[in-house]
Amino acid sequence: xxxxxxxxxxxxxxxxxxxxxxRNFLRFTVRDLTDEQxxxxxxxxxxxxxxxxxxxxxxxxxxxxxxxxxxxxxxDAQDDWEGQFRMVEGETLAGLLDRYAxxxxxxxxxxxxxxxxxVSHPLPEAPWFEPGASWSARRVLLHLIAETAxxxxxxxxxxxxxxxxxxxx
Numbered sequence: 410x411x412x413x414x415x416x417x418x419x420x421x422x423x424x425x426x427x428x429x430x431x432r433n434f435l436r437f438t439v440r441d442l443t444d445e446q447x448x449x450x451x452x453x454x455x456x457x458x459x460x461x462x463x464x465x466x467x468x469x470x471x472x473x474x475x476x477x478x479x480x481x482x483x484x485d486a487q488d489d490w491e492g493q494f495r496m497v498e499g500e501t502l503a504g505l506l507d508r509y510a511x512x513x514x515x516x517x518x519x520x521x522x523x524x525x526x527x528v529s530h531p532l533p534e535a536p537w538f539e540p541g542a543s544w545s546a547r548r549v550l551l552h553l554i555a556e557t558a559x560x561x562x563x564x565x566x567x568x569x570x571x572x573x574x575x576x577x578x
Contacts (some may be wrong), residue, residue, distance in 0.1 A: 420526065424550045425517055431557040432513055435465065438564040438576045439502060447505075448496040451570035458567055459496035459505055461560050466509040467493045469553055473516050476523070476546045479530035520550065 439447060439458050447459035475483035496505070520526075526547040532538040544552070565576045 434561040447502040460494040462505045464493045466512045470512045480533035
């Protein structure tokens with residue numbers, strides 16, 4: 410393997426290991442909860458622990474669709490925006506965690522087999538994106554790491570408000 414190939418492999422490994430670490434923090438935060446607890450709002454926010462799991466799975470799936478097919482492919486993965494932040498009738502925490510594990514496995518497989526992390530697509534039109542900007546697969550992974558870490562922090566606060574349990578400390 411060339412030096413460039415080793416660096417590319419190391420970069421992918423680092424990115425995926427970091428994303429996995431933050432996914433695990435989030436999953437650990439919901440340990441031992443009932444569906445009712447996972448659906449409960451414990452702060453002024455509309456967020457619940459189950460809703461956060463649902464949201465990060467939806468967002469990760471959407472962004473990997475973007476990596477594979479651009480903005481048009483990303484739109485196919487979007488659920489009802491507000492609905493992706495809460496558990497609805499018939500959803501279980503176990504089911505949401507299973508879905509998240511499936512999404513994570515798909516992401517890991519795609520990242521491992523992408524020919525190049527520099528592949529990029531124009532971002533969808535949205536007020537929070539710079540007009541005309543494009544993101545590479547690498548930038549998408551960095552965004553997913555940040556998003557997952559941020560929501561793991563939200564989850565820690567919600568869990569502590571729910572029953573005093575903490576992810577760390």
